Amino acid sequence: MTALSIKNLSKSFDGVDVIKNVAFDLPKGKMLAILGPSGCGKTTLLRSIAGFEIPHSGAIKIGDQEVFNERRHLAAEKRRIGYVPQEGALFPHLTVAQNVAFGLPRNSRRNERVLEMLALVGMQGFEKRMPHELSGGQQQRVALARALAPDPALLLLDEPFSALDTGLRAKLREDIKYALEKSNATSIMVTHDQEEAFSMADIIGVMRDGDLIQIAEPNDIYTNPKDLNVATFVGDAILVDGHAENGYVDCPLGRLSHQQKSVEDARVTVMIRPEQLTIEEGRTATVLKTTYFGHDSLIDMTIGEQNDMCSVSIRVLGKPNVQKGDEVGLRVNGDVVIYEQQNSH
């Protein structure tokens, strides 16, 4: 079942397009991470879905209710959305319990629901505290409890971990993922951190300059990025020039297989993930430098001759088994991804 459906959504500020024709469907119970650099339009997209911004065109449907189209703009408070803004999510003058109770109907179940939500986010016992008596991470937990309490049809989280230390983040990430799964919430989390998107989301949407460039499962985004920009944004990418022909691509690492069979007789850029490479006997590459980090090592190498030289770095577990100056072979495991270069024929 589709929890959220967005069609051709556009929004501009002062004549500048900030959201450009964005469209996607989100199935019920899934988490979508919108991943993109600062300023690409992530917050504006969330605020448009929540009803705090009025888009210029397009349509938004939550469940089977059309909450926005060119004739209709349903008020934010009627959309059944839980929203955790980037900062200042809690009312500073209300206690933790009052914050969580805020959106709940005044009935006999109210207190019980507050306690249930605080337990879900690991904040039982903090009911009487004021927001300023909590750490950043604790505040985010309470903000999540408050957003989840009315059982929203859709939960929107704007960079929920950006104000926290790295150590705290990992734990809170896990706890929030658990809380969302347990409450079977459908959610959108906005982040500029690819590790956060990959570790939490069922679906990732990569955004750039107001465009939703690619939306797919994390593994698809990683192994088959739509363009070079996505490829380098979501992980380390080794890029070498090549020539696609006869269903293969020839490059300094040899003749490799790829899946873009429609690209033929063309200059291409070959994208290889570092973990696809293994070192073996041979003379493809020259070791430039090795750096030992304990749990793994970085091996920097060059491939090819002077005019056509490129560098490649890979990580190996433990101690490096090669040293500076060694000539080695490099095996590429699995398919590579190729991108046609302009004026490539």
Ligand code: ADP
């Ligand atoms: P992100 O959350 O990805 O960092 P935003 O959605 O906050 O991006 O902003 C996208 C662009 O829209 C930015 O260039 C920002 O300056 C602009 N913008 C956002 N809100 C407004 C506003 N209320 N008025 C004018 N420009 C805005």
Ligand code: MG
């Ligand atoms: Mg933002």
